[in-house]
Amino acid sequence: MIGLEVSHVSYSYGKSKALHDVSFSVENGRFCALLGPNGAGKSTLFALLTRLLATGEGKIGVAGFDIAREPRAALARIGVVFQQPTLDLDMSVRRNLRYFAGLHGLSGRPAAVAIEAALTQLGMAERADEQVRALNGGHRRRMEIARALIHGPQILLLDEPTVGLDAASRLAITDHVHQLAESGLSVLWATHLVDEIRPTDQVVVLHRGKVLSDGRAGELAGGQGLAKAFLSMTAEDREIVT
Numbered sequence: 001m002i003g004l005e006v007s008h009v010s011y012s013y014g015k016s017k018a019l020h021d022v023s024f025s026v027e028n029g030r031f032c033a034l035l036g037p038n039g040a041g042k043s044t045l046f047a048l049l050t051r052l053l054a055t056g057e058g059k060i061g062v063a064g065f066d067i068a069r070e071p072r073a074a075l076a077r078i079g080v081v082f083q084q085p086t087l088d089l090d091m092s093v094r095r096n097l098r099y100f101a102g103l104h105g106l107s108g109r110p111a112a113v114a115i116e117a118a119l120t121q122l123g124m125a126e127r128a129d130e131q132v133r134a135l136n137g138g139h140r141r142r143m144e145i146a147r148a149l150i151h152g153p154q155i156l157l158l159d160e161p162t163v164g165l166d167a168a169s170r171l172a173i174t175d176h177v178h179q180l181a182e183s184g185l186s187v188l189w190a191t192h193l194v195d196e197i198r199p200t201d202q203v204v205v206l207h208r209g210k211v212l213s214d215g216r217a218g219e220l221a222g223g224q225g226l227a228k229a230f231l232s233m234t235a236e237d238r239e240i241v242t
């Protein structure tokens with residue numbers, strides 16, 4: 001079943017077109033990397049998917065709900081991890097999550113159960129009572145992913161979630177999110193880092209607001225490897241580094 005469907009979406013900032021006729025879909029249980037260099041349009045697409053921007057042209061479906069016509073139902077099924085962290089550093093992990101659960105109308109025992117389950121999925125249960133300020137960057141990010149799961153979304157959107165993290169933390173987070181996809185979520189993971197993508201993942205290559213390719217990473221990589229394939233698709237005047 002399709003979790004996320006983006007159909008003929010275009011968006012302009014004034015006269016400057018950021019997205020041109022973008023179409024792709026992500027099935028339930030699939031990890032889809034939205035791979036694009038700086039300025040490709042990834043953040044603009046995320047803003048449309050989360051209704052921070054209203055859809056210009058085209059249609060976005062979330063678990064079968066049209067985000068323009070049924071925004072509440074659609075947004076209730078989305079969990080989002082934005083590029084910029086939004087945690088209260090002086091509260092504990094659990095209190096941060098409890099606050100967020102409240103925004104989704106969850107309190108008391110149901111909230112406690114949802115928080116425990118989300119933290120366990122990210123391997124963070126034993127840190128529930130630590131102050132966020134005491135956590136390293138990787139654990140803070142894992143906590144933000146746990147927070148995005150509390151209301152039981154079907155689609156998880158992550159906008160370059162590993163920016164600024166060391167190699168071990170990046171690996172831990174990509175592993176956890178692949179496991180979430182395997183458990184049935186549709187994951188859309190925006191990145192420009194090819195080492196976060198596995199051969200069986202879906203990859204949508206976005207460049208200058210257009211989809212250049214949509215398919216399995218292993219097929220896109222061919223014999224030359226994903227990094228080289230991606231660079232040769234998106235290189236302009238740049239020298240290709242192998």
Ligand SMILES: Nc1ncnc2c1ncn2[C@@H]1O[C@H](COP(=O)(O)OP(=O)(O)OP(=O)(O)O)[C@@H](O)[C@H]1O
Binds near residue numbers: 045
């Ligand atoms: N608020 C804005 N006003 C005008 N132009 C914008 C605005 N936000 C983005 N753009 C332009 O839209 C295009 C797509 O930008 P966007 O931030 O969506 O790309 P991105 O793939 O997320 O890039 P990055 O990896 O650098 O975050 C770029 O040309 C950018 O300059």
